[in-house]
Amino acid sequence: MSRRSRAVGNHPASRTFVEQIHERFLPAPAPEPRDVVAAVDTAAPLLDRNHAAELVSEVLARLAGTGPLADIWSDDEVTEVMINGPGPIMIERRGQLSAVGRISAAEVHRLVEYLLGPTGRRVDRRLPMVDVRLDDRTRCHIAVPPVAVDGPYITLRRFPAHVRALDELAGPAEAACLRGLIAQRANLIVFGPTSTGKTSLLASLLAAVAPSERLVIVEEAAELPRLGEGAVRLEGQPPNVDGIGAVTMAELVVTALRMRPDRLVIGEVRGPEAAALLQALTTGHRGSVSTLHADDPAHALWRLEQLARGGGAVGDVAAHIASVLDGLVHMSRGADGRRTVSAIYEVCADGPPRRAAMGVQAVAS
Structure with a gap:
């Protein structure tokens, strides 16, 4: 390899070199690859073929918009x-x-x-x-x-390209409990702070559902992976530039209930759709699951209640929630960055949530 090749190929100066070539083509439309090749050859005629190809690829990536x-x-x-x-x-x-x-x-x-x-x-x-x-x-x-x-x-x-196994996100006892809850069609809320793996766990739970069951999934922005031919995905839409055409999560939940779901899945409850979710659970859609941002089980129930009230729920909403929701699953992230199930709670009608025994009968109703 020539001295010039070593100087440009794997050296911090190569970043400056790429930026210089990149800037030559701005702000004009993206050039043809042959034009970038010619520019690299002109600027560094002694550069070996492999390093020249790498630099051309990086310049093209930047010009395409992906940049670094x-x-x-x-x-x-x-x-x-x-x-x-x-x-x-x-x-x-x-x-x-x-x-x-x-x-x-x-x-x-x-x-x-x-x-x-x-x-x-x-x-x-x-x-x-x-x-x-x-x-x-x-x-x-x-x-x-x-x-x-x-x-x-x-x-x-x-989001991961593949659904993770429950054993990757939970200990053996917790994973077995969650599989049992899914099999018994428990209504569950997965909760935790931001970026603790709630959506990943939701995908893993849904992967444990029998293929014969029809899942209707409602999300504000689709994050859950494709889950087989029995799953239908609905995605909310913001208003267009004229301020019209919005499709809200609450509207999608109503639509989902007209699509014969065996299980209703709401990617995340964060607004008025909470009231529609409670109504869906009341009408017998057992085995439904969702996620919620909260720090602890009591906060999760309180937040669900406030969101449902914001969506029009009236009366003793807390008692309503306790009557239709079976369990809460707490996701957390450790100091090492690992995301895992830290606890499973039973929702009780006569008091605050309590940690579930690992036997699924303790939670599922």
């Missing part, structure tokens, strides 16, 4: 990517945060356009925040000035 995310996105262990305006790119891998590379102001703006282009959504000073699903595995949130002081801010959450 190209390599990050190929790593299946990366579950979150956080861009806080120009500067370092933060990622979460195996539950741990780290900085990988940097992104320029021009690249941040181009990345916003690249991510939102296929969705038909927009973000600007009038609509400074947007939340979209990019594909079956990726959810994207973007905030721009004036609400994002140093923005644009981009947060990308990736």
